[in-house]
Amino acid sequence: MSTARDVIFQRIAKAKGASTPEAAHIAYATIERNYQSAPSLDRAPIIHLLEDRLREYDAHVYRVTESNVGEQVKQILAARNIQRVLVPDGLPESWLQGAIFEIDNQQSALGLNDYTAVLTTATLAIAETGTIVLQNAPGQGRRAITLIPDYHLCILRTTQVVETVVEAMRLLEPTKHLPTTFFSGPSATADIEMTRIKGVHGPRFVDVILVTDEIL
Template sequence: MASAREEILRRIRAARVPRAAPVVRGYHREGPGGVELFAERVADYRAVVRTVPDVPEALKALAGKRIVAPAGVPREWLVGGVTWLREPLTTEELDRADGVLTGCAVAIADTGTIVLDGGEAQGRRALTLLPDYHVCVVRADQIAGSVPEALQRLEPTRPLTFISGPSATSDIELNRVEGVHGPRTLEVLIVT
């Protein structure tokens, strides 16, 4: 008489193992199509999306606001008329800011996702979680076609944050609430 352990092992060995799913190719998107697809997908997540040729000109719309800017944002992004808040900032100071301006590490066309890795133009994670408004600058050459392509561009030991639109959650009745776990408004400036 076989023990319960032996019986379980016998059944495992006799089980039919399904064949692995085939690897799908052809998802790779490079070139200008990636910009349009990314813009469409990130807009589907209720982000405000603008394609701009010039970042400083686009940022003039922030005039009169108190905006957090990480140490590594390009100097030319710090346009006049905006009160630029710089690190170190307390949690309370971040919470009182009107918004934050960052760059990104990579963006993904297929999913409309922005990836932050804490790089110089992105700052620490709290910068993009506490202010209610996040402006993220994405250069066209930072847009990867797919998730696998994006992952190849990232350093896996860095703290990665994947953003797909403004922060949102739903309760059991599927009532959507924005801004619970991060910014209520995400504006994406795609630089062509």
């Protein structure tokens, strides 16, 4: 008896003729990709654009130099009255000020639910869409830690900011096998009368610290 797999492949071949990897490869190269793939803005306006987009999503955005990151973290956490923060492995010690920082030890989801805040860095950010890209990498950790706590403080260098989605996808190419999460603002829904409501299941509050170590 032929398997479901065999049957489906036979049906596909019958439907359109069987293809070969070579034929697919040759045809693939002819696909037109004439959309914008390079930035259209200078660096300074790109960073401004990201800030605007993040603020549209109700994130607070702070711009500091490298040496002031720790102080900024301290101030933000104090203002939000947060004493205990979950962090992944791999963050600079100097950033972790003003609270108790507990490194993720692969606790269960239930364990993660005890944390109200998480602090991470990110792989890159996309100005045009206000998107921050997280991957399973040092400083960012596994996906669950930026999901369950209600508050996410994300620290990002301005050199990690690109203007367009296409640039971002190309920068991510070498790490495309990693678990990757694009987030654009806090979790949201518009399922009730198309009214955008922030904060359903993911973090409801997101703040971003932009570290300016490039000359803008």
